[in-house]
Amino acid sequence: MRLLPRGEQPPLDPTLPLVASGNLRRRHAASRIIQSLSVAAAIAAVAVLVIVIAAVVTHGAKAINWEFITSGYPTGVGPYLVGTAEIVAIATLMAMPVGVLIALFLSEYAGRRWTRPVQLVLDVMNGLPSIIVAVFIFSLLVAGKGQSGFKAAVALSILEVPLIARGTQEVLVLVPSHQREAADALGVARWRSILTIILPAAAAGIVTSTLLSVARAAGETAPVLLIDSLAKGDKVQLNPFHEIPNVPVRIFQLSEEANPEGFTEAWGLSLILIVIILALGLGSRALLNRSKRKMTR
Amino acid sequence: MSIDDQTFDPVQARNGKAPVPGRRIRIRTEPLPGAIGAPAASTESAGEAQLHVATEAIFEANEVGIFYGAKQALIDVTMNIRRGQVTALIGPSGCGKTTFLRSLNRMNDSVSGFRIDGKILYRGHDIYGSNVDTVEVRRRIGMVFQKPNPFPKSIFDNIAWAPRNLGMRSGLSERVEKALRGAALWDEVKDRLKDSALGLSGGQQQRLCIARAIAIEPDVLLLDEPASALDPIATGAIEDLIHSLKGRFTIVIVTHNMQQAARVADRTAFFSLETRGERPIGTLIEFDDTEKIFGAPRDPRTRDYVTGRFG
Numbered sequence: 354m355r356l357l358p359r360g361e362q363p364p365l366d367p368t369l370p371l372v373a374s375g376n377l378r379r380r381h382a383a384s385r386i387i388q389s390l391s392v393a394a395a396i397a398a399v400a401v402l403v404i405v406i407a408a409v410v411t412h413g414a415k416a417i418n419w420e421f422i423t424s425g426y427p428t429g430v431g432p433y434l435v436g437t438a439e440i441v442a443i444a445t446l447m448a449m450p451v452g453v454l455i456a457l458f459l460s461e462y463a464g465r466r467w468t469r470p471v472q473l474v475l476d477v478m479n480g481l482p483s484i485i486v487a488v489f490i491f492s493l494l495v496a497g498k499g500q501s502g503f504k505a506a507v508a509l510s511i512l513e514v515p516l517i518a519r520g521t522q523e524v525l526v527l528v529p530s531h532q533r534e535a536a537d538a539l540g541v542a543r544w545r546s547i548l549t550i551i552l553p554a555a556a557a558g559i560v561t562s563t564l565l566s567v568a569r570a571a572g573e574t575a576p577v578l579l580i581d582s583l584a585k586g587d588k589v590q591l592n593p594f595h596e597i598p599n600v601p602v603r604i605f606q607l608s609e610e611a612n613p614e615g616f617t618e619a620w621g622l623s624l625i626l627i628v629i630i631l632a633l634g635l636g637s638r639a640l641l642n643r644s645k646r647k648m649t650r
Numbered sequence: 651m652s653i654d655d656q657t658f659d660p661v662q663a664r665n666g667k668a669p670v671p672g673r674r675i676r677i678r679t680e681p682l683p684g685a686i687g688a689p690a691a692s693t694e695s696a697g698e699a700q701l702h703v704a705t706e707a708i709f710e711a712n713e714v715g716i717f718y719g720a721k722q723a724l725i726d727v728t729m730n731i732r733r734g735q736v737t738a739l740i741g742p743s744g745c746g747k748t749t750f751l752r753s754l755n756r757m758n759d760s761v762s763g764f765r766i767d768g769k770i771l772y773r774g775h776d777i778y779g780s781n782v783d784t785v786e787v788r789r790r791i792g793m794v795f796q797k798p799n800p801f802p803k804s805i806f807d808n809i810a811w812a813p814r815n816l817g818m819r820s821g822l823s824e825r826v827e828k829a830l831r832g833a834a835l836w837d838e839v840k841d842r843l844k845d846s847a848l849g850l851s852g853g854q855q856q857r858l859c860i861a862r863a864i865a866i867e868p869d870v871l872l873l874d875e876p877a878s879a880l881d882p883i884a885t886g887a888i889e890d891l892i893h894s895l896k897g898r899f900t901i902v903i904v905t906h907n908m909q910q911a912a913r914v915a916d917r918t919a920f921f922s923l924e925t926r927g928e929r930p931i932g933t934l935i936e937f938d939d940t941e942k943i944f945g946a947p948r949d950p951r952t953r954d955y956v957t958g959r960f961g
Contacts, residue, residue, distance in 0.1 A: 465762070531799040535859070538757060539812040539866060540789025549815065550801055 409624045416621025426586035426598075430622050435589045436597040440502050440581065441570045443593055444509035449563055451510075452517025453552075459518070460525035461547060472519070479515040484575040486511050491579045500581050502590070502597030508576035513566035520562020524555040527645060557644030564637035568630045574601035600626050708733040708870060708900050709754060710771040716749050719763035723749045725926060727768075727934045729919060736892060736901040738915035738940065740908060742955070745921040746932025747904045751872050753777075754902065755791035756784045772870075789816065792868035796875040798855035800847035800862070805830075805839050808847045808858055812866045825865055832898075833861035834891050853884025860891060864899065871895065873903040877910065889914050908956055911940065918943040920952045 362375050373381065425432045455475070459468055490508040528551050536546035552559070577599050584590060586598035600622060607619035707730035716724040724746035731737045739747040749758065756777060758764045770777045777787060800808050809826040818825065826843070830836040835857040839850070847858055856876055863871060873892070877885040885907075892901060892914045905911050911918050919937040923930040936943060936952045947953045 529799075531795065531797060532801060534757070534795060535799040535801065535862075537760075538755070538788055538793035538795070539815075539862065540785055540787070540792070540868075541812055541815040542785050545815045549811065554802060 406627065409620060409627055412617065413620035413622075413624035416617045417624060421618070421621060422625070425588055430586075430600070430603060430618070430625070432584075432586045432589045432598045433600045433603040433622070434625065436502065436584065436586075437571055437600040439591070439593065440506045440577070440597055440599055441509065441567055443503060443506035444513055444570050445563060445567055447506065448510035448513035448517055448566065449559075452514045452562075452566075453521050453559060455514070455518035456521035456525055457547060457552075459522045461543070461551070472522075475515040475518050478511075479519065481512070482575075483508075483512055483573045484579075487576040487579040490576065495580050500583055500596045501594050502581050502599075503593040505577045505581035505597070505599070506593065508580055509570040509573060512573060512576070513570050516566035516569060517559075517562050520565060521555065521559050523562075524558025524641070524644065525551065527558075528554045555644075557640055561637040561641040561644070564633050564640075568633035568637075571633075572601065572626060572630055574605065577602050578605060706733045707731060708773060709902075711750075711768070712771070713768035714750070714753070714770060715767035716746065716753060716758070717763070717765040717767075718761065722929070722931050724932045725924075729934060729937045731900070731902060732917065733900050734897050735916040736896050736903060736914050738911035738918045739902065739904045739921060740906075740911045740918060740955075741921035741932075741935075742923065743906075744932065745923050747919075747921045748874055749932065750921070751874055751902060751904045752793075754870075754872055755788050755793055757788070757793060759784055789866065790868055791870040791872060792863035792866070793872040793874065794856070794859050794863050794876050797879055798852055798859050800850070800855050800858050802846065802848055804844050805847050805850070805858065806843040809862050809865045812862065816866055818866065829861040829865035830858075832864050832895070833857045834887065834894065835861055851884070853880045853887055856880060856884070856888060857891060860888075860895075864895070868899065870900045870902065873901060875904050875906060878906060885910070908944070912944050915940045920947075920949075920955060922951055922955065 421429050423429060423431045459471060486508050490504060494504045532550055536550050581596055581599060582602045584596035584598040590597045604619050604622050607615045709731035711727050711729050714727040727750060739751060741747050752758045753766060766778055806826055809829050810822050813822060813825055835854060838854060850858060877888045895901060918940045920935045920943060921932055922935045924933045936947060936949045943952060944956050947956060
């Protein structure tokens, strides 16, 4: 090959066989390196999840039996599971209407001028460390006034709102615009179209994003640690205005214990939590995909 | 008139007595001649009715210009659309005929940058007047779109949706049946009213959309290329339907298909792109009886277009 200045290619000879010529081999090599790096990164991410789950399962499986799940402190975790369900349910009941209304604002009412900034605020809120929300609610509601499950639910609902709002908005924009047009052309007021055409079409997506936010709230530790950590857990506490025993705090307490029994129980409770969260996450994803397919058909 | 003998009869419809007697029709400020109190109108009075209708404008557009942002889409449209007739808007793509149609019931309001000059009067009321409620405008002036857009609901619920939401709850199933009969769809769907409307064919879906529009008994129907997404057979069904609705509703139809305009319209407006200043802007070239537009157009541009010598 003739010597050419760096980066310069010889003129193309169209009669040569169709194999890599010039610097194409080098470009192929670079492309392969980038490809393998990104594959490796993806594998690493999956591996972390697999290792975490494997560790939780191997350590925790032996702690789990019917007695462990149903009885209370000190041998079992029943009241903690019920408590977490209770707190998360209250939080979701508060967060869902607000989140759906925000999503409606974004997709139906806000012009281009308002959509972007509000979306940005939600995304920032979504990335907000839960400890900050926890400290905020602690100083606002708990300091000097005492803990309660309801106060923890308030903190969790703050964490849930952006998830529900963005998830709902995502499916609302999938509702075809010609349906809004059809509704408009019939002389029906906008809120009625929203209630009877747009929201039903997006129902599956709303349920999905709510389930995802439930999964997140169930595992959030900082808020319950600060706001609702004094319950003893020997019995189920149904009054939300008392301290309610809950899973993250119990896992934390068990892992702090000196005896190895406690560690095994911490793993066991972690396993239960992770199964619940994975089920919620995968289930809601499947639901979302199904409804997206249905809508974009 | 009982439900059973309401199969749609075009002659009867043209006689202008189609709205069911006894049902209060809020939107009509005055009855169509021969409509109420004279259910068995004789042919003479029907003829008079036609004569009377032909002289009355339902829309009066006066020097209408429409802008999308800085771009002017339509300039200087002045035309009177007559009550009870079918008026076709024809012209090449981008000439502003759909824009004009959508401005008649303010469907363009949601388009960002939309602005309108001049005046459009509907029965003497300024459509773009300051105290005008767009929802009320569309309740009286219904619209059917190019692509069939049924709701993802059952056939019955598609038709019943608007009446329900407008508080017309009594006699709902009769109303649905009447609308479906009016849209010549009843016989095809009467046994599967609970099935999803999305399972219908394209032509059936479009007739469903027309049924949905007439179920609330609007005053005017705007049809935006209602048959352009359909095959010739379905198109024929839609055209028959337009004939049968004539007289009962004032109809304004945008179409690309000149034969269709010739077949269905009493009057036809030809829009085209005219270069004014730097850019081509849509404008109204000629508006006349359909036979004149297709038989003896006055403007050479109209003649070139209808004879196919255009572009």
